[in-house]
Amino acid sequence: MHSINPLPYDFNALEPFIDAQTMSIHHDKHHQAYCDNLNKALSGSGLENENLVDLLADLEALPAAIQTAVRNNGGGVYNHNLFWEIMSPGGGGAPQGELAAKIDTEFGGFTQFKSAFAAAALSRFGSGWAWLTVDENSRLAISSTPNQDTPLSEGKIPILGLDVWEHAYYLRYQNRRAEYIEQWWQVVDWEKVGANHAAAIE
Ligand code: MN3
Numbered sequence: 001m002h003s004i005n006p007l008p009y010d011f012n013a014l015e016p017f018i019d020a021q022t023m024s025i026h027h028d029k030h031h032q033a034y035c036d037n038l039n040k041a042l043s044g045s046g047l048e049n050e051n052l053v054d055l056l057a058d059l060e061a062l063p064a065a066i067q068t069a070v071r072n073n074g075g076g077v078y079n080h081n082l083f084w085e086i087m088s089p090g091g092g093g094a095p096q097g098e099l100a101a102k103i104d105t106e107f108g109g110f111t112q113f114k115s116a117f118a119a120a121a122l123s124r125f126g127s128g129w130a131w132l133t134v135d136e137n138s139r140l141a142i143s144s145t146p147n148q149d150t151p152l153s154e155g156k157i158p159i160l161g162l163d164v165w166e167h168a169y170y171l172r173y174q175n176r177r178a179e180y181i182e183q184w185w186q187v188v189d190w191e192k193v194g195a196n197h198a199a200a201i202e
Helices: 018-044 052-057 063-086 098-106 110-123 178-189 188-198
Strands: 129-132 140-148 157-163
Touching: 018 063, 052 063, 063 157, 098 140, 098 157, 098 188, 110 129, 110 140, 110 157, 110 178, 129 188, 157 188
Parallel strands: none
Antiparallel strands: 129 140, 129 157
8 A cells, every 4th residue: 555755844834935725735635636546546456565666667567457547646646755855944045065066067057957947847738747857877857747747757766846737836826837936946945855866876
């Protein structure tokens, strides 16, 4: 049985950038529903206790009948676990150390990185995610996926992700996705993203 990680802070901890009601519905209803549906899909498959990362990394190895359900709901479980962790009430600021140096080298600076990431998040049509990933050669890349697709299924490790489904921002920002993205930087926990980066390049 899979379960979702508890939020590492209170529902209202990311106010005013992300409101408490959005966090509550997003974590307790949306995220929990992905998990319930993942468990339902895996039930009876013999894969109930497989590691989620392993399942998502090789979707084509799964029985055809559950591929789509695992892709959507397993992705939903994994993506949101990451999302809660890379935010914090003490977030904002800029990356430090090795990750900062790499962002400078690969994107030309933190400002340029943020613009490119925001463009990926803004141009995702409909529901999906924007990502900062690490590939097998330890290189960083910005990308975007539809629905709950995860970079794990493309052989990349996500270290930062932004949920741009309307359920992530509609109560506070309505149709103003650009404003949500701009405000979201204030809650990004760069220390955690740096730790994700360090783990990904090990
Ligand atoms: Mn979501």
